Amino acid sequence: MEIMLKIGPREQEIKKEIKENCTVADIVEEVRGRLPYTILVARIDNEIVELTQKINKPCKIELLDMRNQSANLIYQYSLSLIYLKAVNDVLGETIVEIQNSINKGLYTMIRRKQPVTQAEVDGIEKRMHELVEADILYKKEGKCHSLEGFEAFFCGLMVPSTGYIKYFELRKYRRGVLLRFPHPKNPSIIPEYVDEVKLYGAFGEATNWGRLMEVSYVEDLNAKVRNGDYKELIQLSEALHEKKVAELADIIKKEKKRIILIAGPSSSGKTTFANRLLIQLKVNGLKPLYMGTDDYFVERESTPLDENGEPNFEDLEAIDIQLFNANMNSLLAGEVVDLPSFDFLDGHKKFGKRRMKITADQPIIIEGIHALNKELTALIPDAEKFKIYISPLTQLNIDEHNRIPTTDARMLRRMVRDYNFRGHSAKSTINAWPKVRTGEDKNIFPFSNEADAFFNSVHLYEISVLKKYAEPLLKDIKKEDIEYSEAVRLLKFLDFFEAIEDDSIIANNSILREFIGGSILV
Known part of the structure; x- marks a missing residue:
């Protein structure tokens, strides 16, 4: 059976012969040498499916790693279930809340009278690594996913087994625990920690x-x-x-x-x-006085280019910083300032239409x-x-x-x-x-x-x-x-x-x- 296969966001589609009823994971194994990062999920004819999905008809398949938003979320769901299972194994039956994203990770609260200790966090992380090393299959039972009998509901898909979740770290943070993992732009490295x-x-x-x-x-x-x-x-x-x-x-x-x-x-x-x-x-x-920075774009011919050679209006280099600072300081000094208006049609700043002066407390x-x-x-x-x-x-x-x-x-x-x-x-x-x-x-x-x-x-x-x-x-x-x-x-x-x-x-x-x-x- 012939399929069209795409590996990663910048790869071209290629034709590939496969056996009927093979799984996406089987295809991944065949092309593993060409993969820069671990494949977590696939898009088949524009539908996201788990790697355990069987292929029984010709189709288009795109293999997705953590650089893709859907794959990123699946990594988070799969990692979170490992974390919940490890907390249960180390601390016994305990209520855990996964609250919000912060410090390049998820902030979680383990609900009990005393805050979790550093030793307990270390023990939970050690148990998580053991679960990953064991490469345990995720199971779907009704609306819940489970690991070795521990069940939890997640509203997304999962990777096939714990062995796919290679990169993570735990940090004790305030009264809770940070569950940290790679950023999509670099799927194999835990990002530098910055306390937000x-x-x-x-x-x-x-x-x-x-x-x-x-x-x-x-x-x-x-x-x-x-x-x-x-x-x-x-x-x-x-x-x-x-x-x-x-x-x-x-x-x-x-x-x-x-x-x-x-x-x-x-x-x-x-x-x-x-x-x-x-x-x-x-x-x-x-x-x-209310103003934006769009009127301080550099002249169109000086606009920086992105990696595709197209004008990049998002980066700071697209702003005329020297003029902006000079104008603001002149305003603060009580001087009359000829503020620019940027003409987006011809790509140049225009002067003479906005002469401004402000008071000392304005x-x-x-x-x-x-x-x-x-x-x-x-x-x-x-x-x-x-x-x-x-x-x-x-x-x-x-x-x-x-x-x-x-x-x-x-x-x-x-x-x-x-x-x-x-x-x-x-x-x-x-x-x-x-x-x-x-x-x-x-x-x-x-x-x-x-x-x-x-x-x-x-x-x-x-x-x-x-x-x-x-x-x-x-x-x-x-x-x-x-x-x-x-x-x-x-x-x-x-x-x-x-x-x-x-x-x-x-x-x-x-x-x-x-x-x-x-x-x-x-």
Whole structure:
């Protein structure tokens, strides 16, 4: 039987003869010498399948390693089950929560009266390595996966056996345990450890907000949707946002900060947040100037190129840093400044249309992907700056073991916005997402610890609202499209949520309005 086989994201398809009813794992074994990394899953005719899947008809097969998002999640699910099994073996029957992504890993809590000790963490990690060495088969029993009789529910697929999970480490962290593993850009190396202290604090705040709103898991949210209590939930969530924005405005005035820098990953709600902060600063008697960094692009002929030879507008080298710093310092000094306007049609800055002067107590709000990078504002005194990192850091999980990735929440936001306001299909959003994520990993996430404050732009109710907008867009993606497998995964994810059909109660200055429409700020 003949199939078309693709190995890795940049390989060409090749024709290959196989035996009928062989498994994907059998094919992997035949081409192992050509594989740079461990294959974790396959895409057959644009559907994601486990390596145990048998092939009984001609098809297209793509072998996926951890560089692929679906394979990355499968690695996490498989590793998490090994971790839960090891905790059970070392500590006995114990409740373990897999809470959120932080420090290039998963933050977990072992629920008991006393925090876990370093010796116990070492023992759990040792047991995990023993389970991997034993190369134990994963079994599917009903809705649960199991290892040697230990069962747990995971809402994704698994690798065939524990031997596939070669790279991980455990770290005792605060009152919990970090379960760390490779980053997709380098699937065979545990990334350097960086303690994201401020991100940890933001997740802690999100947990407290969840307790206040009595929503810890998706079923708690679904119950409020079914009985109508979601309306109060929406009002509480919006009130918490407004209170946080007001607190930040108070700090900025008290500390007399003049340069307010705002950055965050795609679909964080930066524009709405910046405008709400501007209003709160006005409430405090200030007259802020709001501007972005897009007007400071270098001239088109000087734009750096990416690895494909195409213009790269994402990296810092695309910004005229010298002019930006000179203009900001001149404004701070009370001088009249001729600010540029970038003409995106001809690729050049224009002058003479925005001559600006500000007063000694007038702050400047600057929003842009590089805002937290010290190099962008290297010539501006640090005492003038106040840096804010914004991201929807969801602490709402499906259950104890199945977290909701922040990246999924952001992609749903972007998908809905792209369709509503930019004329893009869900297919194009999914297709562009890996490149978006690569840019974030390089230009945004490494600088989150530079922030003076975090703003969590998540609304606990938002996926229930986004569901009614996103579902029909995802269902439009056809099986012959390469984006089909990701659409199927997201549709299965949305199945966990009850939809909020009437979203009229959401305020017109809500961050969510930036994506679903009806905003007075965007």
